[in-house]
Amino acid sequence: MSERLVTTGARCELASPTAMPQASAFLWNPRLLLQVNCRGFVTAQHLQPGPAKYSHAPNLEARSFMQPEQPLYAHHPGRFVYLRDEDDGTLFSAPYEPVRRRPDAFRFSAGVADVRWDLEHAGLRLRWQVELPPDDAVELWTLVLENIATRTRRWSAFPYFTIGYMSWMNQSAAFRPDLDGIVARSVTPYQKLADYERVLALKDRTVLLSDTPPASWETVAAAFEGEGGLHDPDALREPTLGGGAAAYESPVAVLQHRVDLPPGERRRFRFLFGPARDDAEITALRRRYLARDGIEAARAGYRTFLDTGRGALRVDTPDPEFDAFVNHWLPRQVHCHGSGHRFTTDPQTRNFLQDALGMCYLRPQDCRNTLLTVLEQQEPDGALPDGIRLVPDAELQYINRVPHSDHCAWLPLTLVAYLDETDDYALLEERVDGASVLERVDRAVAFLIANLDHRDLSLIAQGDWCDPMNRVGHRGQGVSGWLSLATVHALRTWAAICAAAGRPGHAERARAAAAPITAAVQSRLWDGDRFARGITDAGRTFGVRADAEGRLFLNPQSWSILADVATPVQVRAMIEAVEAELETPWGPQMLAPAYTQLVDDIGRLTQKFPGSAENGSIYNHAAAFWAEALFRCGEADRAFSVLRRMIPGPGDDDLRRRGQLPVFIPNYYRGAVGSHPRTAGRSSQLLHTGTVSWYYRSVIESLFGLRGERAGLRIRPALPSAWREARAERRFRGATVRVAYRRDAVETPTVEVNGARLAEPLIRDVEAGRDYDAIVTLPETSAP
Numbered sequence: 001m002s003e004r005l006v007t008t009g010a011r012c013e014l015a016s017p018t019a020m021p022q023a024s025a026f027l028w029n030p031r032l033l034l035q036v037n038c039r040g041f042v043t044a045q046h047l048q049p050g051p052a053k054y055s056h057a058p059n060l061e062a063r064s065f066m067q068p069e070q071p072l073y074a075h076h077p078g079r080f081v082y083l084r085d086e087d088d089g090t091l092f093s094a095p096y097e098p099v100r101r102r103p104d105a106f107r108f109s110a111g112v113a114d115v116r117w118d119l120e121h122a123g124l125r126l127r128w129q130v131e132l133p134p135d136d137a138v139e140l141w142t143l144v145l146e147n148i149a150t151r152t153r154r155w156s157a158f159p160y161f162t163i164g165y166m167s168w169m170n171q172s173a174a175f176r177p178d179l180d181g182i183v184a185r186s187v188t189p190y191q192k193l194a195d196y197e198r199v200l201a202l203k204d205r206t207v208l209l210s211d212t213p214p215a216s217w218e219t220v221a222a223a224f225e226g227e228g229g230l231h232d233p234d235a236l237r238e239p240t241l242g243g244g245a246a247a248y249e250s251p252v253a254v255l256q257h258r259v260d261l262p263p264g265e266r267r268r269f270r271f272l273f274g275p276a277r278d279d280a281e282i283t284a285l286r287r288r289y290l291a292r293d294g295i296e297a298a299r300a301g302y303r304t305f306l307d308t309g310r311g312a313l314r315v316d317t318p319d320p321e322f323d324a325f326v327n328h329w330l331p332r333q334v335h336c337h338g339s340g341h342r343f344t345t346d347p348q349t350r351n352f353l354q355d356a357l358g359m360c361y362l363r364p365q366d367c368r369n370t371l372l373t374v375l376e377q378q379e380p381d382g383a384l385p386d387g388i389r390l391v392p393d394a395e396l397q398y399i400n401r402v403p404h405s406d407h408c409a410w411l412p413l414t415l416v417a418y419l420d421e422t423d424d425y426a427l428l429e430e431r432v433d434g435a436s437v438l439e440r441v442d443r444a445v446a447f448l449i450a451n452l453d454h455r456d457l458s459l460i461a462q463g464d465w466c467d468p469m470n471r472v473g474h475r476g477q478g479v480s481g482w483l484s485l486a487t488v489h490a491l492r493t494w495a496a497i498c499a500a501a502g503r504p505g506h507a508e509r510a511r512a513a514a515a516p517i518t519a520a521v522q523s524r525l526w527d528g529d530r531f532a533r534g535i536t537d538a539g540r541t542f543g544v545r546a547d548a549e550g551r552l553f554l555n556p557q558s559w560s561i562l563a564d565v566a567t568p569v570q571v572r573a574m575i576e577a578v579e580a581e582l583e584t585p586w587g588p589q590m591l592a593p594a595y596t597q598l599v600d601d602i603g604r605l606t607q608k609f610p611g612s613a614e615n616g617s618i619y620n621h622a623a624a625f626w627a628e629a630l631f632r633c634g635e636a637d638r639a640f641s642v643l644r645r646m647i648p649g650p651g652d653d654d655l656r657r658r659g660q661l662p663v664f665i666p667n668y669y670r671g672a673v674g675s676h677p678r679t680a681g682r683s684s685q686l687l688h689t690g691t692v693s694w695y696y697r698s699v700i701e702s703l704f705g706l707r708g709e710r711a712g713l714r715i716r717p718a719l720p721s722a723w724r725e726a727r728a729e730r731r732f733r734g735a736t737v738r739v740a741y742r743r744d745a746v747e748t749p750t751v752e753v754n755g756a757r758l759a760e761p762l763i764r765d766v767e768a769g770r771d772y773d774a775i776v777t778l779p780e781t782s783a784p
């Protein structure tokens, strides 16, 4: 085993169950999301079509959204195998929980298509692996036991799958000989008459099937645990399990498999675990997945599913961990968000649009469909709803019942990424419910213009990008500095789209509308070295130097650059302020100092724990905007540094501090470095984040400088000065573009394509199916 705590590549491997106890990996298909913790805990959410559980906690859980920093505890849902030596009765468990006996060797290994553990303990080598099929919401588990001792060993393996507290109305479980597995049944609690039909249709069973008939089983959680608890269950002191049936008791699924293994021999077992609606479905699942080669077929299918979300970029740079992340894990997270829609049926409109933005590099058609779906739900006044209903009877829930004023701004920003990537300007003529896409986006833009107050600043309502900023403008007067800037950015972006589409009239109107907002932001919100975050209902400007807390917000600075509002002098001042007040070793904080007490006219944001989430964490979504802003003002080194620090590692100290594997970018890392240094840098472990689309775009278009436009592919990289050379392969409009970047004694960058030097760094009229080989020569830098 490697000396290092974590090794990366197409697999990311962790060599200890205790160094980063929260570390996890995830697997998903369009119906199921599994977050698999290195100690064996698993958080699963499936869609039917609403979000639901089949492996439950011991209490009823909140299902509002996947939440950050969820504590793991002994009875947290998990998938474990107890191993009992039948000769001396000793017990351990794989992967680590619940017995917590440290194995002789441990490796938690996250692959793009599976998660597994490889352990060695007491003469036994063991692999415990989970995979998903491409579509069904079921987990496919494989257990391989190999005797690496020199004498024959007799073991019992007890796979343990949490079913948990299913329902206060009705829950039970039993081993079903006819189905050859454990089936737990429940009725999802409901009260409204109107929910009766809906609940009848739910998958209210949780099933564990084994490919090998078990020697014994238990389904009553309390009977299994007895007084010993999960750590040392009473049931494992008996030769066989009790065979109990749970009758309105919390169910569990435990099986016993006996294995007598001569030296060097191995045995394999396979299991299926997941929700089901009825017996017929259970029988079908067994046939599909536990018959000969069923898992192999599912594996091939899952690979095909992953291939549909293949990234548009492969890179080879002096930073192998960065390459591993960009090549394997980043597009995968973009794909997860773009195909899973954050595992809800009513994604927030801004999230739905931004997740689609990333998909335009993977599956542009999906981005197109998202744009059309959003426009189908546009309101008569041009506004977009707070959430998008993905199935006919989906309801807008939770945060989507709170009026936010920013949704329309994301429309042109997603659209331009799609158009740059595909040049599919025909989309603008497509008709949605009686109006063209062009007309509809224009209405959305008009809504943003109508949402200005008497000062020409954007009204915030009960929040903007920042969800919990609910009291700045709840009386209808407060404005958002960020949204004013985002509105300018959206207007200018829309103007550019219209100009490129041959609609100069529309372009001019949008461009003209941006001017007064720009002037208002400059005159009312600039405070020496920063743009303020907003002005409250009562007229208080906040996010300014005079504030004791929340003195500097990152987003207005970033977006003043993205919107091309800030002057070069202002840009310099803002960069200095951000570096002085927001920067940390793990990235820039979203605001500082974090609020330590309630600010009544800002609201819920200030009630969050200092340094967590929007209250001054290193909120990666905001950091991604800042990185892109830095690219836009020519700050390649700073921009790369922000991107780089969003990925945990590579050093062990950094990994331990973040507590997370470099297989996804989390929603945030803890901030409030000054007041909470012990927890600063700690990962939220929340894999849902708008960060990844923007990150992918910045890497492709800004860092490697491979950006589409109407005429073709423009090559304008901004590599960090420490890189002397790099390579990239970019899929673009069906062509393959291979680029070798190198530094040499040139004054300005030069680009050669297929042997010919380009006067302008633009590959025109890119032809699908063709290969382009480019050499980009960049000026030497003084960096090491």
Ligand code: CEZ
Binding pocket: 065, 066, 348, 350, 351, 399, 465, 466, 467, 468, 613, 614, 667, 688, 689, 690
């Ligand atoms: O949710 C995200 C939202 O999904 O917060 C972002 C926002 O842009 C995204 O659309 C920034 O506010 O208090 C809350 O309600 C939180 O704001 C959460 O909803 C938050 C979490 O990060 C979960 O993803």
